[in-house]
Amino acid sequence: MWEEHQNTVQVRRRELVGEERSMSCGVRAQVVPSVNNITEFIPGSGGNGGLAHSASTPSFHSFSGLGSPSLTTPSSLGFTSMTRSSPAASVASPQRPISPQDSPSRGRCTSPNAGGQEDNGSASNLPTYQENVGGTTYFFTAQDQPPFANTGATASPSPFTAAPQPTLVFPPYHVLPPTPAHVHHLRAPANAPHFFMGDELRQHLLEKHALTLAHVDHEQFPDLPQEVDMYHELVPLEPQHNVNKSSIFGYATSVYKATNIKTGLRYCLYRIHGYRLNNVKVTQLVDMWKKLQHSSVTQLREVFTTKAFGDNSIVFVYDYHAGAETLAARHFSSSSMLGSNGWEALATPLPGNGATESSARGIHKSHRHNSGNGLLPESTLWNYIIQLTGALRAIHTQGLACRTLDPTKILLTDNKSRIRINCCGIHDVLNFDPNAANPLANMPQYQQDDLVSLGNLMVALACNSYMALQRDSIQTAIELINRSYSRDLSMLVVCLLTSQRIKSINDVMPMIGARFYTALETATQRADVYESEIAKEVHNSRLFRLLTKLNTIVDRHQLHMDTSWSETGDRYMLKLFRDYVFHQTTEDGRPWLDLAHVVMVLNKLDAGSPDKICLMSHDEQNILVTSYSELKRCFERSFTELLQAASSHKTSLS
Numbered sequence: 001m002w003e004e005h006q007n008t009v010q011v012r013r014r015e016l017v018g019e020e021r022s023m024s025c026g027v028r029a030q031v032v033p034s035v036n037n038i039t040e041f042i043p044g045s046g047g048n049g050g051l052a053h054s055a056s057t058p059s060f061h062s063f064s065g066l067g068s069p070s071l072t073t074p075s076s077l078g079f080t081s082m083t084r085s086s087p088a089a090s091v092a093s094p095q096r097p098i099s100p101q102d103s104p105s106r107g108r109c110t111s112p113n114a115g116g117q118e119d120n121g122s123a124s125n126l127p128t129y130q131e132n133v134g135g136t137t138y139f140f141t142a143q144d145q146p147p148f149a150n151t152g153a154t155a156s157p158s159p160f161t162a163a164p165q166p167t168l169v170f171p172p173y174h175v176l177p178p179t180p181a182h183v184h185h186l187r188a189p190a191n192a193p194h195f196f197m198g199d200e201l202r203q204h205l206l207e208k209h210a211l212t213l214a215h216v217d218h219e220q221f222p223d224l225p226q227e228v229d230m231y232h233e234l235v236p237l238e239p240q241h242n243v244n245k246s247s248i249f250g251y252a253t254s255v256y257k258a259t260n261i262k263t264g265l266r267y268c269l270y271r272i273h274g275y276r277l278n279n280v281k282v283t284q285l286v287d288m289w290k291k292l293q294h295s296s297v298t299q300l301r302e303v304f305t306t307k308a309f310g311d312n313s314i315v316f317v318y319d320y321h322a323g324a325e326t327l328a329a330r331h332f333s334s335s336s337m338l339g340s341n342g343w344e345a346l347a348t349p350l351p352g353n354g355a356t357e358s359s360a361r362g363i364h365k366s367h368r369h370n371s372g373n374g375l376l377p378e379s380t381l382w383n384y385i386i387q388l389t390g391a392l393r394a395i396h397t398q399g400l401a402c403r404t405l406d407p408t409k410i411l412l413t414d415n416k417s418r419i420r421i422n423c424c425g426i427h428d429v430l431n432f433d434p435n436a437a438n439p440l441a442n443m444p445q446y447q448q449d450d451l452v453s454l455g456n457l458m459v460a461l462a463c464n465s466y467m468a469l470q471r472d473s474i475q476t477a478i479e480l481i482n483r484s485y486s487r488d489l490s491m492l493v494v495c496l497l498t499s500q501r502i503k504s505i506n507d508v509m510p511m512i513g514a515r516f517y518t519a520l521e522t523a524t525q526r527a528d529v530y531e532s533e534i535a536k537e538v539h540n541s542r543l544f545r546l547l548t549k550l551n552t553i554v555d556r557h558q559l560h561m562d563t564s565w566s567e568t569g570d571r572y573m574l575k576l577f578r579d580y581v582f583h584q585t586t587e588d589g590r591p592w593l594d595l596a597h598v599v600m601v602l603n604k605l606d607a608g609s610p611d612k613i614c615l616m617s618h619d620e621q622n623i624l625v626t627s628y629s630e631l632k633r634c635f636e637r638s639f640t641e642l643l644q645a646a647s648s649h650k651t652s653l654s
């Protein structure tokens, strides 16, 4: 049934009993497999029905210091070692440091010696200037030279050039290394090694994907238009019967997820009912908003008017964030809110715990948790403050103002750790004054209003109640914040609300201070964990492509009308290999299921390892001893044949 292969030894079964396992992973060869030529299968990358060869497997040379934890020790393989190019070649002479992009120019120096430090070093004898630009303090000397500018950097030889580089031996195939230590120690240790991303992240991503792809039954929503401008597949994001006037915009609003007809990307359509746009000058502001990109602002993509809903509506198109929840829903919905009774109970100081006493202790109260009394942890509030002030800073720097800093217009996304200001630009369009000579003239005032809105938002969040914002409650609210949170937080809130102390959003930066480092640390740790999760899926997706390719070949009914195609030659070898990977049984006939075996063997095939493998026919009468490299050649030849057949079929049809 099968043809003899050049590099394959055919033997009778009995000669090999007991040797199979050792041969499959024990025989070593002296040739380095050409890992650079490992071909990979990329769906859709060719014109052959989406299946094509591609040399996209990254070369081992692109990896640094890969370990081989679970498979054959590379050094024991006897392969010719692969050396990396000397880092000295790529490490150029130290570069002259580049000063910050918006460093103040020499002409803007204002106060000689202001903030200058005494120093005995000769360079420091120069007077030092300091200037605060956009909330960052820059220091520079009278000559306005960046430090180290005269160190003759190009003259000093690189310390790396002479050092001999160690010869690195890379594993002969791609394989998943263990979790990096710095990530491993961040989490509770797990008993089993992880081949796949963690359950929590997977669940979160699956939920997002499901929401992104979700449709509605049009019979339930007969009024929903099939198409609105360039968008279709509308899905309401809030109950349809609940079309009340938005307290923020003063118009009835509806929000939909929709798919762009051209690109297939999902967006959020924010519809203002019954609005007729009568001045095109407003596009200047819309364009400014469209250009504003910030990770804490929901991006405005376009604005259009439409009659598709049966009225004159204006639609604002924003990026869609699957599973987003408003701050209002999160913290002020009936289930999460304390209600008036709860708020009053918290607002009433306990005997002997008055505002004066607590403010005296305030300086020692940082990093309170507050979870026991129903208030938000202080760290959550600072997390919000850092993201919101970052967004406001970007908005104000562009000469715009948010004007909608309200819990209903702030979205919590990505596992509730990220917040984004939503609905930017709507206020500007709806309240546009066509007679105003300069539509930006009022922005400074609106920016001040943003700061007060931020203060109000913090009061509401810190007291866990909108009620705290009522005119006669605000003093009590501040006292509650003073009692329950750090002095820093209550100072910030007071300064925001009074607006004399804080003239611009940049004035908030020093009040956040070192908490920026905490936020940065959290973000970078999360990035580390995500990278290690992605690392696992790199290998899973590679093996998935390999398996897909294998299954297009094995057990194919016919090719070019040849019904024996998959039972002969290379294909027969691959079929036996498939059985070797998946269909092995124990001596007493039970299925032998071992994921590590599957992963190891597929990786060896992918890399064309020179290791030997022993394949056996179903009837146990024929045994083939071959190498993974030979199997890989069979694999590539067969798949190329399939690709050619697929494209020739296409041609004959056309």
Ligand SMILES: Nc1ncnc2c1ncn2[C@@H]1O[C@H](COP(=O)(O)OP(=O)(O)OP(=O)(O)O)[C@@H](O)[C@H]1O
Pocket (backbone or CB within 6 Å): 237, 238, 245, 246, 247, 248, 249, 253, 255, 268, 298, 318, 319, 320, 321, 322, 323, 324, 325, 326, 328, 329, 408, 409, 411, 422
């Ligand atoms: N860009 C977006 N991506 C995903 N979901 C969004 C987006 N914008 C809004 N949503 C969702 O749409 C829903 C309605 O938003 P909306 O701004 O109308 O809130 P609201 O509380 O109903 O406010 P209002 O009282 O002003 O109507 C919210 O649940 C929100 O999570």
